[in-house]
Amino acid sequence: MLLQVEGLRKTFGRRVAVDGIGFSLDVGEIVGFLGPNGAGKTTTMRMIAGYLEPDDGAAKVFNIDVAQDRRRAQERVGYLPEGAPLYGEMTPWDFLRFIAEARGMSREAARHAVRRASQDARLGDSIERPIETLSKGYRRRVGFAAALLHDPMLLILDEPTDGLDPNQRHAVRDLIKKLGEERGLIISTHMLEEVEAVCTRAIIIDKGRIVADKTPQALIEEHGSLERAFTALTGGEERA
Amino acid sequence: MTKRPGLSSMLAVYRRELLSYLTTPTAYVFIAVFLFAIGLFTFQVGGFFDARRADLTAFFTFHPWIFMVFLPAIAMRLWAEEARSGALELLLTLPAPTWALVAGKFLAAWTVAAVALLLTIPLWITVNILGSPDNAAIFTAYLASLLLAGAYIAIGSAMSALTQAQIVAFVLAVLISFLLTALGLPLVLDFFSGMIGGGVAEAIARFSLLHHFDAAQRGVVEFRSVFYYVSLIALCLGFTALAVDARRGG
Numbered sequence: 001m002l003l004q005v006e007g008l009r010k011t012f013g014r015r016v017a018v019d020g021i022g023f024s025l026d027v028g029e030i031v032g033f034l035g036p037n038g039a040g041k042t043t044t045m046r047m048i049a050g051y052l053e054p055d056d057g058a059a060k061v062f063n064i065d066v067a068q069d070r071r072r073a074q075e076r077v078g079y080l081p082e083g084a085p086l087y088g089e090m091t092p093w094d095f096l097r098f099i100a101e102a103r104g105m106s107r108e109a110a111r112h113a114v115r116r117a118s119q120d121a122r123l124g125d126s127i128e129r130p131i132e133t134l135s136k137g138y139r140r141r142v143g144f145a146a147a148l149l150h151d152p153m154l155l156i157l158d159e160p161t162d163g164l165d166p167n168q169r170h171a172v173r174d175l176i177k178k179l180g181e182e183r184g185l186i187i188s189t190h191m192l193e194e195v196e197a198v199c200t201r202a203i204i205i206d207k208g209r210i211v212a213d214k215t216p217q218a219l220i221e222e223h224g225s226l227e228r229a230f231t232a233l234t235g236g237e238e239r240a
Numbered sequence: 241m242t243k244r245p246g247l248s249s250m251l252a253v254y255r256r257e258l259l260s261y262l263t264t265p266t267a268y269v270f271i272a273v274f275l276f277a278i279g280l281f282t283f284q285v286g287g288f289f290d291a292r293r294a295d296l297t298a299f300f301t302f303h304p305w306i307f308m309v310f311l312p313a314i315a316m317r318l319w320a321e322e323a324r325s326g327a328l329e330l331l332l333t334l335p336a337p338t339w340a341l342v343a344g345k346f347l348a349a350w351t352v353a354a355v356a357l358l359l360t361i362p363l364w365i366t367v368n369i370l371g372s373p374d375n376a377a378i379f380t381a382y383l384a385s386l387l388l389a390g391a392y393i394a395i396g397s398a399m400s401a402l403t404q405a406q407i408v409a410f411v412l413a414v415l416i417s418f419l420l421t422a423l424g425l426p427l428v429l430d431f432f433s434g435m436i437g438g439g440v441a442e443a444i445a446r447f448s449l450l451h452h453f454d455a456a457q458r459g460v461v462e463f464r465s466v467f468y469y470v471s472l473i474a475l476c477l478g479f480t481a482l483a484v485d486a487r488r489g490g
Contacts (some may be wrong), residue, residue, distance in 0.1 A: 027433075046329070048331045050332070050333055050488075051329050051332050051333050051488065052488055052489075053488045053489055070335075071335040071336070071337065072335070074333060074334065074335035075335040079333045081326065081330065081333070083326060085325055085326035085330055086254070086330075086331060087260065087327060088329070089260060089263045089264060090256070090259070090260075090263075094259070098252055098255070098256045099330070099334070101248060101249075101251070101252035101255075101450070102248075102249045102252035102253060102256075102331075102334050102336055103249070103334055103335060103336070104248045104249060105248070106248070107433045160307075182428070203366040204412065236395075
């Protein structure tokens with residue numbers, strides 16, 4: 001099993017962000033995390049990536065508990081944080097070299113990994129320009145490349161297509177589909193058509209709990225459309 | 241993966257941080273203003289030429305006071321900026337031990353301070369042209385100054401890990417640096433010895449950055465002073481690592 005999440009729970013002060021989330025993931029699966037803002041998608045992903053420690057429960061990557069043996073688990077996870085933060089003054093080449101070496105690769109291995117990952121993420125010829133001068137779509141692909149450097153089997157992508165134009169979104173979706181063939185992926189998104197297009201499974205989260213875990217087709221059959229499923233399962237009205 | 245992932249991560253962070261100092265104006269502005277300030281104090285306030293002695297006392301005397309303001313400015317961005325930009329999430333999801341990140345960043349800022357110190361060497365050459373100073377003593381004073389700089393940067397690093405706002409990190413670091421330095425001032429010591437007795441005042445002075453720098457300035461290497469600086473740096477970096485790790489707890 002690539003990933004096993006059991007009873008994951010996280011509170012910030014008195015607010016319960018994640019309230020007992022559990023699911024598992026295998027190679028070849030692309031899971032779409034759906035849910036209103038503040039439902040706990042990002043917090044869950046951060047706990048799997050080892051950025052936040054859970055209050056309770058566990059996330060296990062290849063049976064390695066992320067909280068117990070953080071570094072060993074993190075070696076096996078590729079993570080694209082929300083908004084894909086990067087160092088703007090660096091070029092993609094320098095940035096990726098930095099991430100690879102900080103991951104413990106030798107200079108030679110790092111060079112090799114950067115070449116391969118920038119090909120996989122289709123970075124093309126802008127690899128020597130400062131990141132802050134590049135388009136949003138391109139910057140997102142740099143974030144992708146950073147997540148792919150160590151060739152992880154498990155990829156966690158927090159809103160990979162957020163803020164991109166339709167062409168860029170299309171390119172990123174193709175990339176996700178291709179990556180999902182031989183890995184396990186979790187992506188969070190607000191684009192329901194994206195889930196229909198690329199995901200093999202949809203997990204709908206509301207108020208820190210999983211309210212549905214099915215194939216997108218099953219949800220559509222039950223509710224008529226993903227949008228109706230989303231509204232029916234997550235309360236519908238906007239909360240303050 | 242190499243055998244020592246921690247070391248490799250530290251070096252990678254060190255190189256990136258140094259590159260970032262070099263590609264943004266911060267380090268250049270710092271070094272230029274530092275050299276200007278140190279020149280001003282040495283020649284105008286310290287009376288370098290009036291003393292008619294071939295030594296660098298007038299130069300080293302002001303280091304604690306100038307470092308106290310300048311080095312927090314170099315260190316303030318180390319962690320606060322990562323937290324503000326969200327890049328901290330990148331760093332903390334790397335399979336790297338926290339100490340490697342903390343040490344890499346600290347060493348990069350310390351290198352900037354070392355470069356600034358190196359650029360004052362023409363002054364050392366000048367006193368050798370003007371007279372025959374005790375070069376061994378001057379060398380010792382330079383080493384002490386480097387350790388002193390490390391202590392101020394470590395304080396700055398710890399404060400930077402507490403906040404997302406660089407300016408808050410700066411103000412806190414200057415405040416703590418000032419307190420730790422001023423503890424060694426005769427004025428402050430007299431105040432304490434009047435209140436709580438000379439013995440206690442003496443003990444307090446031992447925790448002052450100034451106290452340990454004074455002896456070294458005269459060219460005396462004291463093991464306990466080196467020990468003091470190294471412990472202070474280790475303590476502050478340990479605190480930095482705790483503060484960074486605390487963010488994982490949310």
